[in-house]
Amino acid sequence: MSRLSLWQQFIYYYVHNGSYVLEQFNRTFLISIYGVLFAAIIGIPVGIFISRNGHLGDFVVEIANFIQTIPSLALLSIVMIGLGLGVMTVIVTVTLYSLLPIIKNTYTGMSNVNKNVIDSGKGMGMTKLQLLYMVRLPLSMSVIIAGLKNALVIAIGITSIGSFVGAGGLGDIIIRGTNATNGSAIILAGALPTALMAILADVILNFLQKILQPKGLKKAN
Amino acid sequence: MVEKVPAVEFRDVSKIYPKMKNAAVKHISFKIEKGDFCCLIGTSGSGKTTLMRMINRMNSVTKGEVLVDGKNVKSFNPVNLRRHIGYVIQNNGLMPHMTIRENIILVPKLLKWPKDKLAGEAQKLIKMAELPESYLDRYPTELSGGQQQRIGVVRALAANQNLILMDEPFGALDPITRESLQNLIQNLQVRLGKTIVFVTHDMDEALKLATKVVVLHDGQLIQVGTPDQILHHPANDYVKSLIGEERLSEAKYETVKVKNVMLTNPTKIDLGASLTDALTMMKEHRVDTLLVVDNGDHLKGYISIDDLQRNYPKASSVSDILITKLGTVGPEEYLRDNFSRIMSRNKSYIPVTDSDKKLVGIVTRASLVNVVYEKIWGDKSRLQNTSEKEAK
Numbered sequence: 001m002s003r004l005s006l007w008q009q010f011i012y013y014y015v016h017n018g019s020y021v022l023e024q025f026n027r028t029f030l031i032s033i034y035g036v037l038f039a040a041i042i043g044i045p046v047g048i049f050i051s052r053n054g055h056l057g058d059f060v061v062e063i064a065n066f067i068q069t070i071p072s073l074a075l076l077s078i079v080m081i082g083l084g085l086g087v088m089t090v091i092v093t094v095t096l097y098s099l100l101p102i103i104k105n106t107y108t109g110m111s112n113v114n115k116n117v118i119d120s121g122k123g124m125g126m127t128k129l130q131l132l133y134m135v136r137l138p139l140s141m142s143v144i145i146a147g148l149k150n151a152l153v154i155a156i157g158i159t160s161i162g163s164f165v166g167a168g169g170l171g172d173i174i175i176r177g178t179n180a181t182n183g184s185a186i187i188l189a190g191a192l193p194t195a196l197m198a199i200l201a202d203v204i205l206n207f208l209q210k211i212l213q214p215k216g217l218k219k220a221n
Numbered sequence: 222m223v224e225k226v227p228a229v230e231f232r233d234v235s236k237i238y239p240k241m242k243n244a245a246v247k248h249i250s251f252k253i254e255k256g257d258f259c260c261l262i263g264t265s266g267s268g269k270t271t272l273m274r275m276i277n278r279m280n281s282v283t284k285g286e287v288l289v290d291g292k293n294v295k296s297f298n299p300v301n302l303r304r305h306i307g308y309v310i311q312n313n314g315l316m317p318h319m320t321i322r323e324n325i326i327l328v329p330k331l332l333k334w335p336k337d338k339l340a341g342e343a344q345k346l347i348k349m350a351e352l353p354e355s356y357l358d359r360y361p362t363e364l365s366g367g368q369q370q371r372i373g374v375v376r377a378l379a380a381n382q383n384l385i386l387m388d389e390p391f392g393a394l395d396p397i398t399r400e401s402l403q404n405l406i407q408n409l410q411v412r413l414g415k416t417i418v419f420v421t422h423d424m425d426e427a428l429k430l431a432t433k434v435v436v437l438h439d440g441q442l443i444q445v446g447t448p449d450q451i452l453h454h455p456a457n458d459y460v461k462s463l464i465g466e467e468r469l470s471e472a473k474y475e476t477v478k479v480k481n482v483m484l485t486n487p488t489k490i491d492l493g494a495s496l497t498d499a500l501t502m503m504k505e506h507r508v509d510t511l512l513v514v515d516n517g518d519h520l521k522g523y524i525s526i527d528d529l530q531r532n533y534p535k536a537s538s539v540s541d542i543l544i545t546k547l548g549t550v551g552p553e554e555y556l557r558d559n560f561s562r563i564m565s566r567n568k569s570y571i572p573v574t575d576s577d578k579k580l581v582g583i584v585t586r587a588s589l590v591n592v593v594y595e596k597i598w599g600d601k602s603r604l605q606n607t608s609e610k611e612a613k
């Protein structure tokens with residue numbers, strides 16, 4: 001083994017543990033997605049709600065900001081005290097971290113919709129709900145997606161650390177590599193897919209953001 | 222007979238915003254009849270927009286009542302009320318993420334019209350906006366400001382709304398575009414018989430478009446009247462300043478009445494007089510026609526030298542060659558209303574009769590010269606200046 005170069009070892013690891021790496025990749029991905037999804041389910045309605053109440057908005061964004069400043073390992077440990085070891089702890093932590101970008105972007109997107117457009121929509125007889133899904137949401141969709149993108153990239157990072165509390169995932173491979181003597185190849189085997197996932201998430205959501213940008217607005221820019 | 226219900230009525234309406242000391246709108250009462258083009262005019266902060274937005278409940282009423290079609294707006298569901306009142310705001314308020322088609326049929330869609338009806342409606346309305354049909358699939362940002370506002374205007378008509386509210390709709394447009402849009406809206410209003418409430422700070426616009434002008438200042442109603450009434454009888458200095466010096470002095474000439482310029486000693490002849498007398502009188506006064514009156518000075522018609530010459534030996538009395546077809550004006554009529562009528566007639570004068578058909582005077586083309594002269598030169602001093610210059 002030790003006669004092989006780093007990259008040869010790396011490939012050797014993949015050839016022999018390919019399905020395992022894939023499994024862990026999926027696991028990391030799903031934990032991140034679940035975390036962001038829960039955050040979106042909480043954060044987007046909160047963002048919409050606070051966009052109508054200026055003072056409340058600042059307050060809520062301040063709280064989310066505060067959560068963001070706690071180092072991820074510390075937050076993970078604090079949540080672990082309550083929920084114990086396992087996947088749930090990581091998902092809750094990811095959710096907490098994802099709240100800020102999602103709430104903040106929803107809030108910003110909603111507040112930046114042209115007041116004239118909202119006024120004319122209301123004046124034409126749209127109900128509050130119609131105003132939301134026909135005007136305010138479509139016009140702030142790209143900003144909200146940008147928030148989701150930030151959240152997902154952060155989430156993937158936190159999920160990797162989540163292996164410390166026994167959630168599994170690509171982080172497991174990295175930790176194994178750091179514990180082994182001459183484990184560089186194993187570290188790479190875990191770290192590279194993690195980085196790749198974050199980059200892919202960014203690219204795919206960027207694409208999604210472009211698609212969901214209303215056509216009429218694209219041409220204006 | 223059923224009493225005519227005004228389209229909109231304000232009854233002692235006040236609006237007080239919380240945190241504000243002064244009321245934005247104070248004790249305002251007036252009516253807007255169906256088919257009126259009502260302009261609310263005032264400087265910014267006069268409460269004109271606030272007042273208008275009370276009609277479709279975009280602003281709540283603090284005190285008093287606003288009635289639409291005789292019913293208090295508070296008794297309507299606000300969403301439903303707004304769907305039946307057209308609404309146009311400055312900077313058009315088109316939905317940037319919807320195509321022109323989607324924008325136009327937005328209200329009918331909210332009202333859940335059937336789909337096939339919607340498609341035809343969009344085409345009908347874009348024609349009304351005088352824009353090509355191909356624009357239907359474009360987005361608002363691909364249109365110029367004027368074109369966007371055309372869409373904004375016809376969008377307010379999409380669901381056959383009879384009442385349309387417009388909040389300074391043409392304020393952000395250049396003068397040429399604005400004028401073409403003013404013409405558009407005026408045509409539509411006259412043709413479709415809509416009631417329009419139009420907020421503006423531009424007196425030119427108000428005088429051009431309105432059938433009724435409502436002047437507001439500091440939330441108070443200053444004057445309600447037709448453009449003519451506002452122009453000729455401004456209630457106070459505020460209204461005068463809104464109208465502007467130039468237009469006021471011009472308006473002064475527009476109020477010249479027929480009696481101010483008529484000659485009071487027309488050459489007239491009695492109905493029973495002989496043609497010989499008539500001929501003598503014509504020669505004396507150097508005229509070619511004579512107005513014919515009876516003993517009570519009532520105008521009967523006229524005779525001309527032409528007819529006299531042709532019929533002289535046969536006919537002997539004025540009544541034989543009398544021509545009764547003769548246009549007249551009343552002394553209290555405005556000269557400007559009759560100006561072109563007088564000018565375009567073949568005859569060089571028009572007789573003035575009072576309500577009893579009594580001949581009281583005559584307006585000749587020559588007497589109109591004075592009016593035009595004064596209108597153009599204003600006062601005599603300016604003419605003197607000009608002639609002095611010419612002398613040099």
